Amino acid sequence: MADKINRVVLAFSGGLDTSVILKWLQQTYACEVVTFTADLGQGEELGPARHKAELMGVKPEHIFIDDLKEEFVGEYVFPMMRANALYEGLYLLGTSIARPLIAKRQVEIARQVGADAVSHGATGKGNDQVRFELGYYALAPDIKVLAPWREWDLNSRTALIDFAEKNQIPVPKDKRGESPFSTDANLLHTSSEGKVLEDPWEEVPDYVYSRTDDLVAAPDKPEEITIDFKAGDALAVNGEAMSPATLLAKLNELGKRHGIGRLDLVENRFVGMKSRGMYETPGGTIYHAAHRAIEQLTLDRGAAHLKDELMPRYAELVYNGFWFSPEREMLQAAIDHSQAKVEGTVRMKLYKGGVHITGRKSPHSLYSEKVVTFEDDAGAYDQRDAEGFIKLNALRLRLLGRRDGR
Amino acid sequence: MADKINRVVLAFSGGLDTSVILKWLQQTYACEVVTFTADLGQGEELGPARHKAELMGVKPEHIFIDDLKEEFVGEYVFPMMRANALYEGLYLLGTSIARPLIAKRQVEIARQVGADAVSHGATGKGNDQVRFELGYYALAPDIKVLAPWREWDLNSRTALIDFAEKNQIPVPKDKRGESPFSTDANLLHTSSEGKVLEDPWEEVPDYVYSRTDDLVAAPDKPEEITIDFKAGDALAVNGEAMSPATLLAKLNELGKRHGIGRLDLVENRFVGMKSRGMYETPGGTIYHAAHRAIEQLTLDRGAAHLKDELMPRYAELVYNGFWFSPEREMLQAAIDHSQAKVEGTVRMKLYKGGVHITGRKSPHSLYSEKVVTFEDDAGAYDQRDAEGFIKLNALRLRLLGRRDGR
């Protein structure tokens, strides 16, 4: 806390925690706080954030509230979806992918207002502190980073609320008691962690779900939809063209209705511990399945298998917060190179939590009925070629077999 | 066809195609045919196979009918499941994993009866010919391989049936017409391909499904089950210990009832073309999800991520037929090394095609509530450590940022 800070840009949600941080920064560093509130589709009104910041003395011209939904989906979510990224085989990285964008915008604002520091409300145990700060440092190597949760002594809920009350920070009624779990939300997903979820043997209580309807209550009839892709990205649902954020919102609506995209996961955090989370990614789950389906038709095997082999690394980089790293960008370059002809339509049924592909077609299909057919193929494929193919693939195994004599 | 063959071991299902092959081999090579029929849980009676072989003059002592179900599940399916293998992100490799075992047993029989050749009924366009023959050559480098589909001129259904009738081979009524698709089945899955499935835009007709009940008709109430694992393999369902094959059969029964494990896939064959198949892997789908869930709790991150990175290669090797190869065995050695403590119980709900993990516990859990908790952790984790962790992870990015000035 020794460094002299003049002006700090705080990632500010308007909630209790970041309000306390705002005040704490003003008091502790005797510095000017600039607030930045991003609309990433978390589904909360942002007006109150402005009001609260004003109440705590932030200058109007230092209150930044930006709608980043289109940039978020178009420049972060879609590129990641091109990679079919799944962390630890299952997780669609909904929180991870939002952090670099917030960090980037914070750094831009810091430059604009001449701030020498940035700050965030992530705790010292989680991945988000890493994702924010790796973003800050990559984009502004000499910026100062303030992470109150790692510095202050407000280590219990009571201490936090005491601080709030002493400082005239309004405490919402429902925040008085302990919240039974903590969440993060954006247009791609809602995550829930902590408290009632901490025992990985205990089932996630129904009240934790907020973005997906209950499976049993979901419609008893499958709903058929289509998604159109071009150059690796989706651009229409049911034939209707949409901007990236609108499209993802539409898929969220469909996914919600059918209870799609719930994930109960025990995962490995970058900071070295295991945690248990529950993720709801309704639209993203549909998108992921559809993207794989259109790739099946339009990607060559060589490209597809290379992508599959690179994917776990890519997902790990995004999860760990290395979005702005040369290696993530290199992998992205490879992946994007493969997507030029990933175009066409995927049809699927949504039903009771499931996404069931029922058809896909493409103007750039590599599927050849003429070649694959069980019927006479008119010479498109010479079955005798298979003998030589097998013989030479087997040659090294035969030499081995002769040597090792199983 | 020039080589002189004395005795050949044929992988013989007892169906029309391999019956024709049996006769054709006898005629074409004037050789003795030994039949081998494996029970891999395909759900057909094997008695008729013996009868047909006898009818076509195979000596009783040269008719081999083996129940390989336990070996199949215990020595092939389970090791593959330890790898969480998915070909092209989705396919559980049900056909691929059966071929090496058949090849191995055929080679053993060939040695036992002094045969100089082996034969199979796979066509020249598919993967199975490769899988069979790579197995043969790896295990018996100097054996002769007869692949009638690549050699003969019975290239239409009509020609095949003509041949059958001329040779007193009974042709089942339902085989007279063109079958609308072709299937392969074993305890792990049933695959369907060809004809009505050849247009990847057309939905798979309902009548193609045989191993899974219709989703809409499936029970309206989730069914909760548990699977117990030890050393990476499952050993009990709902607390009841079972042998590998019994356990998989039990999961098949559960999965069938809930419509679990249907997959409509366009995949890349090793021989270079794309094909569209429909797979039903009811029990395997449940198993796969449960195995990942118990690994979440018991595998260290380093082991888990390495497994994820190696998995696509492993799956490709199995798919391409390289089960008996040094590189598959090397990967297996790495994977198996990780499984010693993969032990515990996974609870999940089966519902309308979905497998939903609801809890997992283990005597070897690496999950530490004490460390991860949002509450006071009594010093189990020092949040200040995160600062140094982030700073040093960021150092190279800061040096880059200073150089490249984004």
Add this chain to the structure above:
Amino acid sequence: MADKINRVVLAFSGGLDTSVILKWLQQTYACEVVTFTADLGQGEELGPARHKAELMGVKPEHIFIDDLKEEFVGEYVFPMMRANALYEGLYLLGTSIARPLIAKRQVEIARQVGADAVSHGATGKGNDQVRFELGYYALAPDIKVLAPWREWDLNSRTALIDFAEKNQIPVPKDKRGESPFSTDANLLHTSSEGKVLEDPWEEVPDYVYSRTDDLVAAPDKPEEITIDFKAGDALAVNGEAMSPATLLAKLNELGKRHGIGRLDLVENRFVGMKSRGMYETPGGTIYHAAHRAIEQLTLDRGAAHLKDELMPRYAELVYNGFWFSPEREMLQAAIDHSQAKVEGTVRMKLYKGGVHITGRKSPHSLYSEKVVTFEDDAGAYDQRDAEGFIKLNALRLRLLGRRDGR
């Protein structure tokens, strides 16, 4: 041989073998042969090739002799060097990298002259047939490929020479007897294989070397040189700017004098067998070492390690002939992305077969003396950060250690 061929473009060196092929194609297919002779810096005069083609009745306008040296080095060798590609850890891929360019130019000529087929003089045991033909098929999917060595019955040297004499093809005196080994050469390397080299225990005889001087006879004094790089490619030697081909030729001259770049290798061919070859890559060996050295200074660790992990796959693809494949291009996109700031000067000593880096500097160096110094670093690096870094990297190992108690 059943297909009717009208016009074929033959990769024609002017040597005995391709002369025989030229005649054999004319006779066997009664077709017009177009010859294509590439100057890739193999160090032979190409005038005689024209003369011979004319003698055998090739129309003057169908004799193509192209200097491809700059394209070869600039568009094939340099991109490959950006990857630091080494096949099986050691081989600089000198033959492999030339084949796609020849194939590409052949296909262009085929289109230009309206040919329906292409042909080459590679044998049926080697990698080059694969590299040529994968190139042809990738670029001209419906072209016919004639591979006389796999088709004809001229299977002994005597038969070949008989055929030549019967057809008035001049047989050079030194080709009458069996050549003691066979070679391939271009600006990057000379390879030698076969006959006297076939026993991998026998030392390569001195007379096999043609591109590098004997190590013992090489200068007794090290020679110091510099290479300048920009955007990942070399552009000057000893401060003198040069075109790609000129630069590689200059390095070849330097390398030859100091006996640099000899490699005695037993390698695995794509067709499944092991072979023993001797390669001389004088300039390429220097280039490779220098490129790694400038990358050491200018590549971030993330980029460098990703490149190292992708390299074996890249090298395998080039070796196997998959230059024109999506996966090679994807890897190239990733690699090229990393090279923008790979700029600077490398100084090295050449001596008795060795390349010894003695210094490197760059305007884009990421090396920071200020940070790394053993002396007081004025706060550039806080050693206390290391504790947190280690603690969190250790956390998972500690949890494991507590569980497994070694």
Add this chain to the structure above:
Amino acid sequence: MADKINRVVLAFSGGLDTSVILKWLQQTYACEVVTFTADLGQGEELGPARHKAELMGVKPEHIFIDDLKEEFVGEYVFPMMRANALYEGLYLLGTSIARPLIAKRQVEIARQVGADAVSHGATGKGNDQVRFELGYYALAPDIKVLAPWREWDLNSRTALIDFAEKNQIPVPKDKRGESPFSTDANLLHTSSEGKVLEDPWEEVPDYVYSRTDDLVAAPDKPEEITIDFKAGDALAVNGEAMSPATLLAKLNELGKRHGIGRLDLVENRFVGMKSRGMYETPGGTIYHAAHRAIEQLTLDRGAAHLKDELMPRYAELVYNGFWFSPEREMLQAAIDHSQAKVEGTVRMKLYKGGVHITGRKSPHSLYSEKVVTFEDDAGAYDQRDAEGFIKLNALRLRLLGRRDGR
């Protein structure tokens, strides 16, 4: 420094730095210090270490001096050599591989003497602190780690010497002035870093080399040697069987004489910075080349290529200090699986810094002269098989080419 320490095991070289640390620990923690001095073949007498420890009041039964040379080479160096490990393409990991063994022995001694802490003399900027401490934590998760260089205020050479003099610690004359560089040595290598080496453009001065003779002064005649391998490890030089440590010492002697194994490297440290080091690994360089040569003959392509792809990861793990991690052990399991038949003899010439393989033979050779020969192979290989092999490998590229029409 708050923790109460009762007894600490210090990795003690007997040099000035660790002597100061010994005293500082006694004073700062008022605790008993146990010294551990390992003989890893660093070439220093260890008697003085005992004497110094006694002088500073360490109880005789708490002075541990162990000869770990055979364990070091047999259980650490050889397994690593099986992987052909090279960090960043070039570095043989001589320092990295010694640290886990020291850490393991320290932990054993701590258990034996009932110590609650361990300590080392590595600085806060380097990799060694990480390697030591990851080892400690993996093997003894709850041990306390004291890293004086990160804690104390003896931050200049002068301060250190002042402390020594005030505490009657003898300061060798040559340590009074600033040493021009710092070194680490063991049986595998000597590393030199710092000060005169800090500018990566400046040539390494001659006086820095200690383990290898000057290249120009090295013998003018190549020396031919052989190494015999069995199960992946060397067991004889020039036909003479030797224990692991003796064998490596023998190769060091040979390598030294011929100036083999010098490496001037700018590398990426795990802590995030680049450093420049000079390594001398005479015997290891010979060993590495020989191991690759015997693998060429005895490893199948599948195994060899998989090893090459896994190697960079393996080397990174060793470099970063993750020897005792599940993922290093998994990779080792895969690698070791491949080594059973890696047996035979490699012949090479050592000359002026170079290791030149001249022959290799093996009772388990997979090289088949019969198959590879340019001569008539009597049917061992059917060249016509190559056509089918190429056709099916090309199929996907042709389908692509038809779609994309290059």
